Amino acid sequence: MNAREEVLARLRSALGDGPAEVAVPRAYRRDSSHDPDQLAELFADRLADYRAGVHRTSVDRLAETVAALLSAGGPLAVPPDVPQPWLGAYDGRVLVDGTPAPLGTETLDGVASVLTGCATAIAETGTIVLDGGPAQGRRLLTLIPDHHICVVPVTDIVGTVPEGLERLVPTRPLTFISGPSATSDIELRRVEGVHGPRRLDVVLVR
Amino acid sequence: MNAAHGKGHLYGPARFERAARTELAKPQLRENLRHATHTIRDKRAEVVDELPDWEQLRESGRAIKAQVARRLPELLERFEAAAVRAGATVHWARDAEEACRIVTGLVQETGASEAVKVKSMTTQEIGLNEALEAAGIGAYETDLAELIVQLADDASSHILVPAIHYNREEIRDIFRQRMPGAADTLSDAPEELAEAARTHLRRRFLSARVAVSGANFAVADTGTLVVVESEGNGRMCLTLPDTLISVVGIDKLVPSFADLEVYLQLLPRSSTGERMNPYTSLWTGVTPGDGPQRMHIVLLDNGRSATLADPVGRQALSCIRCSACLNVCPVYERTGGHAYGSVYPGPIGAIISPQLTGVAENTSLPYASSLCGACNDVCPVKIDITDVLVRLRGQAVDSKRGSPSAERVAMRLLSWVMSDPRRYDRALRAARRGTAPLAALLGGRRTIRHLPWPLSAWTSSRDAPLPAAESFREWWQREQAQRGETP
Amino acid sequence: MKIALFVTCINDMMFPRTGVAVVRILERLGHRADFPQQQTCCGQLHANTGYQDEAMPVIRQFVRTFQGYDAVVAPSGSCVAMVRTLYPQLVGKDPDLAAAAAELTLRTYELSEFLIDVLGVTDLGASFPHRATYHPTCHGMRALRLGERPLELLRHVDGLELIPLEGAEECCGFGGTFSVKNPAVSGAMLDDKCAAVLHTGADYILAADNSCLTHIGGGLHRRQAAPRPLHYAEVLAS
Numbered sequence: 039m040n041a042r043e044e045v046l047a048r049l050r051s052a053l054g055d056g057p058a059e060v061a062v063p064r065a066y067r068r069d070s071s072h073d074p075d076q077l078a079e080l081f082a083d084r085l086a087d088y089r090a091g092v093h094r095t096s097v098d099r100l101a102e103t104v105a106a107l108l109s110a111g112g113p114l115a116v117p118p119d120v121p122q123p124w125l126g127a128y129d130g131r132v133l134v135d136g137t138p139a140p141l142g143t144e145t146l147d148g149v150a151s152v153l154t155g156c157a158t159a160i161a162e163t164g165t166i167v168l169d170g171g172p173a174q175g176r177r178l179l180t181l182i183p184d185h186h187i188c189v190v191p192v193t194d195i196v197g198t199v200p201e202g203l204e205r206l207v208p209t210r211p212l213t214f215i216s217g218p219s220a221t222s223d224i225e226l227r228r229v230e231g232v233h234g235p236r237r238l239d240v241v242l243v244r
Numbered sequence: 245m246n247a248a249h250g251k252g253h254l255y256g257p258a259r260f261e262r263a264a265r266t267e268l269a270k271p272q273l274r275e276n277l278r279h280a281t282h283t284i285r286d287k288r289a290e291v292v293d294e295l296p297d298w299e300q301l302r303e304s305g306r307a308i309k310a311q312v313a314r315r316l317p318e319l320l321e322r323f324e325a326a327a328v329r330a331g332a333t334v335h336w337a338r339d340a341e342e343a344c345r346i347v348t349g350l351v352q353e354t355g356a357s358e359a360v361k362v363k364s365m366t367t368q369e370i371g372l373n374e375a376l377e378a379a380g381i382g383a384y385e386t387d388l389a390e391l392i393v394q395l396a397d398d399a400s401s402h403i404l405v406p407a408i409h410y411n412r413e414e415i416r417d418i419f420r421q422r423m424p425g426a427a428d429t430l431s432d433a434p435e436e437l438a439e440a441a442r443t444h445l446r447r448r449f450l451s452a453r454v455a456v457s458g459a460n461f462a463v464a465d466t467g468t469l470v471v472v473e474s475e476g477n478g479r480m481c482l483t484l485p486d487t488l489i490s491v492v493g494i495d496k497l498v499p500s501f502a503d504l505e506v507y508l509q510l511l512p513r514s515s516t517g518e519r520m521n522p523y524t525s526l527w528t529g530v531t532p533g534d535g536p537q538r539m540h541i542v543l544l545d546n547g548r549s550a551t552l553a554d555p556v557g558r559q560a561l562s563c564i565r566c567s568a569c570l571n572v573c574p575v576y577e578r579t580g581g582h583a584y585g586s587v588y589p590g591p592i593g594a595i596i597s598p599q600l601t602g603v604a605e606n607t608s609l610p611y612a613s614s615l616c617g618a619c620n621d622v623c624p625v626k627i628d629i630t631d632v633l634v635r636l637r638g639q640a641v642d643s644k645r646g647s648p649s650a651e652r653v654a655m656r657l658l659s660w661v662m663s664d665p666r667r668y669d670r671a672l673r674a675a676r677r678g679t680a681p682l683a684a685l686l687g688g689r690r691t692i693r694h695l696p697w698p699l700s701a702w703t704s705s706r707d708a709p710l711p712a713a714e715s716f717r718e719w720w721q722r723e724q725a726q727r728g729e730t731p
Numbered sequence: 732m733k734i735a736l737f738v739t740c741i742n743d744m745m746f747p748r749t750g751v752a753v754v755r756i757l758e759r760l761g762h763r764a765d766f767p768q769q770q771t772c773c774g775q776l777h778a779n780t781g782y783q784d785e786a787m788p789v790i791r792q793f794v795r796t797f798q799g800y801d802a803v804v805a806p807s808g809s810c811v812a813m814v815r816t817l818y819p820q821l822v823g824k825d826p827d828l829a830a831a832a833a834e835l836t837l838r839t840y841e842l843s844e845f846l847i848d849v850l851g852v853t854d855l856g857a858s859f860p861h862r863a864t865y866h867p868t869c870h871g872m873r874a875l876r877l878g879e880r881p882l883e884l885l886r887h888v889d890g891l892e893l894i895p896l897e898g899a900e901e902c903c904g905f906g907g908t909f910s911v912k913n914p915a916v917s918g919a920m921l922d923d924k925c926a927a928v929l930h931t932g933a934d935y936i937l938a939a940d941n942s943c944l945t946h947i948g949g950g951l952h953r954r955q956a957a958p959r960p961l962h963y964a965e966v967l968a969s
Contacts, residue, residue, distance in 0.1 A: 041336040045494070048248060048549035049317045055555055060311040065300040066506070084519060140533070143450045143484060163512075163520035176534040177483045177525075181476065182450075199520075200505040208466040208501035209330060211531045214508075214524035219476040222516050223389035223405055224412050224434040226280040226287075232388060232438045233445065234476020234523060265915040274919075556820075574902045578919045611913065614906025614920070615779060617873035634817070637781030655782045661771075662740070663788035668771040672744055691952050701911040705918030706949030709745055716738045716747035720766045 070162060070197030077161045078192045078242055084164025088217025089230050091239035100189070100243055101126035104153065107187050107239050112150025115141060115183055117175025120153060124189060135175050146182040152235075153187045154180055157212075159195045160202040164217065166190060166240065167202060169210040177211055186235040188215075191243045250547025250600040252340035252370045253399075256585015259608035263583040264575075273580055276411045281570070281577045287517025288568060288622070294519075295509070304506045306626040309562035312497050313552060319464040319497045320543065326467030330529025332539040339546045344375035347456060347489055350540050351381050354487050356453045360445075362471060362481045363387035364458025365403060365565055366493050366544060368587040369600075372456065383456070384448060386477035388441050395422040401581030401589065403567040404515050409580050412437065438475075445477065455481035455536070459492045460564065461507060462541075465500045468528040469541070472511060474521050482525050488536035493544050495561040507564060510624035514566035547600030556635045560595045562625045567592075569619035569629060575612055584609060591619035595632040603636050604643035610636035650698070669717065676711045735800040736764040737839070739807045739941075740772040746941045749806050752968035753842060756855060757804075759968075760846075764804065769796040774821075775813035780908045783821060790821060794831050802849060803839040806964045808871025808939040811841040816874050841871065841939060842964055843880035853887055859969045860890030863935035864928060864958075866947065869902050871939045881939050881963050888966055894931040898923070905946035921950040928958050937963045 039047070072080060082092045095103040105127035108114060114128065118136040125132060133149060135141045141149075155173030156166040166188050168174045173189070180186050196202050206212060219234030230236065256263055267273060292298050312319060324334045337343035347367075351359055359376065361367065361383055373383040373394075385394045389407040393400050396418045400406030407415065416432040419440055426440055457478070461470040469490055471478045482488060498504065504526075512521045530539050552558045570576045570590030581589030586597035586609070594613060598606035610633050619629045641652070661667045691707040694700065702708055714722075734757065738750040750766075757764045773793055777786035793814070797803045805811050815836050822828045846852050865885065871877040885893060904910065904920025924947055928936050936951070936958045938944050948960030 041338050041342060044338055045336050045543070045545045045549060046317045046320065048545065049320075049494075049552060052549050052553035052558075053314065053316070054553075057310075057314045057555065060307050060314060062307040062311055063300070063303055066297040066304055066509075067300075087519075088522070147446075147450060160520075165520050170531070170534060177479070178535075181479050181483055199509050200502075203502060203505045203508075206501075208463065208468055208526070209528040211528075211534055212524075212526040213479065214520065214526075216518075216520040216522050218522065219474070220522045221388050221434075221438055221475045222284075223387070223392070223407060223475075224415060224437060225276070226283040226405060226408070227434060228516075228518075229434040229438050231435065232442055232475035232477070233386070233449070233480055261913045261915070264913060268915050268919055574904070574920050575913075575916050578916055610781070611909065612916075614869070614902050614904060614909040614917070616869035616902035616906065618869075618900075618902070621873060631820070634779055634781070637779070638783045639781075641781035641783075651780075652782070655777060655780065655785050659777055659782070659785035659789055662774070663771070663792045665769045665771060665792070668740075669768075675744060691949070693953075698911060701914040702949075704914045705921060705953065706946060707952040708949060709945055711744050712747050714747060716743045716750040717766070717768060719747050719751060720768070 067198060068200045072161070072197055074192060077195045077197055081159060081161035081164060081195050082242065084161065085217065085240050088164055090217045091237070093239060093241045094244070095241055096244050100124060100241065101128070103241055104128060104187060108151055110150060113148070115146060115149045115152045115179055117154060117173055117179060120173050124153065135179055143178065143182060146178065149183045151185040151187060152179050152183040153189070155189050156194065158202050158205045159190045160199055161195050161197050163199060165202065166215050167206065168213045168215065169206060171210070177213060180213070181234060184235055185237040185239070187239045187241060189241045189243060248338065248545070248547070249550050249602040249605070250339060252546060253368060253587045254597045254601045255606050258585065260583055260585070260612040261608060263585060264579040267579045267583045272411070273409050274578060276409055277577055277580050280405070280408045284517055284571045288514060288571065291513045291517055291519055295513070301506055301509055302624055302626050305510050305624055306562065308498060308503050308506060309625050310559070312499065313558050313561055316494065316497070316552065319499060320494060322464040323462055323467055323497060326465060327529055327541055330467050332467065332529040332541050335540060335542045337542055337544045337546070340370035343370050343491060343542050343544050343546070344372055346542050347372060347491065348375055348379045348381065350489050351376065351454050352379065354454050358382035358384060359454040359456050360384050360386050360448060360452040360481050360485065362455065362457035362473070362478045363390050364491065365587060366458040366491050367456060368400065370491070370544065370546060372491065386445055386449070386481060388438065388475060391441055392418055395419070399582060400587060402570060403565050403588065403590070449480040449484055452481070452485045454487045454489065455485040457481060457488065457490045459490050459496055460511065461498050461504060462492050462496045463501050463504070464497050466528055468501065468526050470504065471525045472521050473523050474516065476523060479523055479525055482527065483535050486536055487538040489540045489542065491542045491544055494548050511564055511566050514568040514622065514624040550602065551599040554599065557595065557599050557632050559627050560592070560599055560632060562627055563592050563596065564625060566624055568622040568624065572618040572622050574616060574618070575614065584612065591629045592627070595629055595636060598636055603639040607640040607643065610640055672715050672717070676713070676715065679710050732762065733799070733801045734762055734764045735797055735803045736766050737770060737797065737803050737805040737810070738766065739805055739810045741942055742806060745945070746962065749941055749962040749964050752962070752964040753804065753806050755968045756964065759855065760850060760852060767796050773810045773813045775810060776907060778813065778817055778821060786821060790818065790832070791828060794828060794835055797835055798831060801838065802845060803835065804842055804845045805839070806842045806939070806962060807941070808841050808868050808875055808877060809942060811839055812870035812874035814839045841875055841877060843877055843884055843939065844875070846884060847880050853883055855884065855887065855967050857967050857969050858889040859966045861935055862892045862894060862933045863937050863966070864894045864896045864931040864933040865899070865963070866896055866903065866924070866936060866938045866943065867899055868938050868940040868943045872900060877939065884967055885937070885963060891966065894933050896931055897927045903943050903947050905943045910946060921946060925950045925954060925956065929956055933958050935959050935961045937961055937966060939963060
């Protein structure tokens with residue numbers, strides 16, 4: 039018997055007592071009772087709690103807000119389909135992943151910031167979710183640079199984790215990001231900044 | 245089919261009570277543990293109180309896992325099919341040794357001489373690092389706490405925070421002495437220590453060709469794996485190398501993607517006391533042009549099927565490794581994780597380890613608890629840990645029925661006395677008569693400092709009272725007689 | 732109402748005054764408790780140490796003794812927890828016993844449950860002009876969910892000053908045979924509990940279990956410290 043057959047046979051034999059069917063109650067909340075403004079405020083509050091930067095802006099002023107966050111200069115990496123208007127006020131160097139070639143890890147290690155959108159955002163937990171969809175790019179883009187700027191239209195913010203998951207396609211590569219990289223490994227005290235981006239700026243667009 | 249038990253880092257060289265005594269003698273350790281467990285305990289309580297539906301989430305978390313246990317063979321087959329469809333290769337391992345052999349072979353196939361590792365209890369359980377090193381492959385832990393423990397050549401002492409037994413000064417000293425390139429001027433500020441770890445591992449991440457991970461959850465419907473982490477070391481390992489090997493205990497399954505909405509709420513709040521951990525990665529097989537292009541999944545039994553066979557004990561397989569039970573356990577708080585001898589310490593370890601190895605191989609762990617029940621109250625999937633402990637104590641006793649034991653003789657005698665009121669009554673009187681001379685000797689004092697073995701264990705740290713001069717039933721009989729009623 | 736007192740074996744032998752206190756409290760409320768003399772022990776020591784087979788005859792004796800009473804009242808959170816939470820599991824193999832035990836489980840009460848939930852009384856007219864602190868024992872707190880009940884009764888005691896105990900919800904380290912099998916850990920837990928008790932400056936340490944009180948009291952006695960262990964029933968009867 040190969041390992042697969044043997045493990046499955048062991049399990050079937052272990053369940054010889056035919057344990058009863060289990061009813062799975064789902065009495066937890068699916069949504070929060072917040073309106074869009076409250077959601078945006080809750081999201082901002084949670085992000086700030088993780089020491090992420092939160093910047094509120096409008097569609098008209100988005101380019102300005104992004105440029106201000108990039109004032110330190112240094113090359114900026116972006117996914118190939120980043121909306122051009124986002125970069126309208128930035129005059130520094132921009133490296134586009136995939137044009138002409140995918141950016142290598144060494145190159146990305148040398149960029150200062152990365153600018154992306156997101157698939158959805160969850161207010162209660164202060165989470166942005168990337169799924170490789172529009173304006174998000176490959177996973178390593180938002181991992182290697184030390185500074186991640188994420189543009190979140192307030193209409194993309196949902197209240198709860200169940201609402202967030204509902205909007206996702208399970209088989210896409212998904213990354214849930216809640217604040218900058220952090221650790222609690224020393225005396226169980228949270229410290230921001232280890233291997234992932236040490237700075238996370240979230241731009242909320244109304 | 246006979247239950248096949250697991251092997252690996254699931255028991256220590258000494259029985260718990262002996263190892264605990266050694267650990268208790270380290271005042272710095274006790275101080276570190278007290279500080280850390282109380283810090284995380286309070287944080288957890290705060291973020292749990294914030295959710296109005298915490299109890300409903302726990303109940304769903306429990307029920308989903310109970311359902312998984314019931315449907316495990318079918319769900320594993322579903323998971324395998326979905327993962328294969330998505331481009332992963334699935335391997336099955338009966339035990340630790342087989343899993344190590346598979347992973348070692350897979351690394352060797354790539355020609356790489358080292359692998360970066362995401363923190364994983366399962367790979368620790370099977371002793372994967374040792375196996376890889378024996379094959380000439382360097383296995384590098386990248387989680388900060390795992391790195392500390394690996395640099396110190398120590399063993400982990402907590403499920404979530406393996407270096408919980410060290411304080412910041414000790415970690416600074418380990419880095420200064422053992423971490424290549426660490427400055428002699430490195431301070432003990434946690435920010436600076438984290439920065440040192442970042443610098444130390446950066447090049448290794450960027451050049452790694454093979455990564456080894458575990459998984460917090462495996463979704464049967466979609467073949468998706470989930471890793472929950474904080475530092476970004478997990479994302480580095482899951483994204484940058486070309487080959488990813490994930491060792492997944494067969495207990496990690498959840499039926500559907502939507503079930504994650506329960507566990508992604510329960511786990512972070514229970515483990516680090518955060519609303520959500522900084523990074524959670526979910527991936528399904530291979531995504532062309534993004535992340536590892538070769539994906540291997542090793543499904544591990546190593547005693548889990550044997551655990552499933554016990555109708556009470558099987559609830560231990562629901563564990564999502566949050567470690568909330570460790571953080572509230574008064575025993576863990578004082579002994580730390582090393583006393584348990586297993587990679588799974590604390591209350592949950594005391595029910596997981598003996599079931600994976602077979603209780604006969606691990607008889608002291610079920611007794612490593614005062615049965616206070618603090619663990620049950622915080623468990624996000626409502627495992628009745630104390631119930632399982634009592635169950636396993638029974639199995640520990642049964643496993644030794646063949647050999648003589650003073651304890652069993654005493655317990656049988658006591659049972660014989662207690663099951664008959666006349667014998668019980670005589671025993672009560674005898675106990676008082678037996679201790680009467682002692683009471684006279686002690687004058688008015690009705691406490692004693694030194695009892696003979698085995699009760700000397702009691703008087704090692706507290707005085708013992710003597711039986712009352714008149715038992716309750718004697719009082720009752722006297723009282724009834726005075727009232728003119730026949731007793 | 733036919734009320735039986737289950738005094739528990741440790742109280743019978745070591746702390747008869749606690750049993751007397753329960754009898755007096757009930758008398759004061761106009762109830763006459765019976766003390767069925769066939770009673771011995773609930774079997775917890777055996778069951779919790781892993782001697783389930785040896786526990787069975789003791790459990791049978793318990794069920795035989797208390798069948799036919801409307802209420803069984805015990806001054807012990809731990810022993811009541813044994814009956815209520817472990818009996819249903821342990822007696823599962825024996826259908827007749829299981830049925831009798833299941834029925835009995837519903838009618839077995841820790842003293843404060845009986846006084847508050849069944850009799851609806853909180854003020855027992857007691858007087859105890861002392862400073863005391865209260866340790867909620869683990870089985871009372873977590874297995875029976877006694878909550879504030881004992882404290883609610885104590886708050887009505889005339890002259891009693893109740894001082895909060897820091898880390899009250901932490902186990903004292905007794906745990907039955909745990910204290911003998913793991914004496915070092917048990918002793919370390921006791922150290923902290925004694926320190927917390929001493930910190931209150933109370934004259935008495937009260938609890939719903941004389942087993943835990945023996946442990947804590949033994950620790951305090953070893954330290955030659957002043958607070959005296961006392962079952963809360965004895966305060967309510969004063």
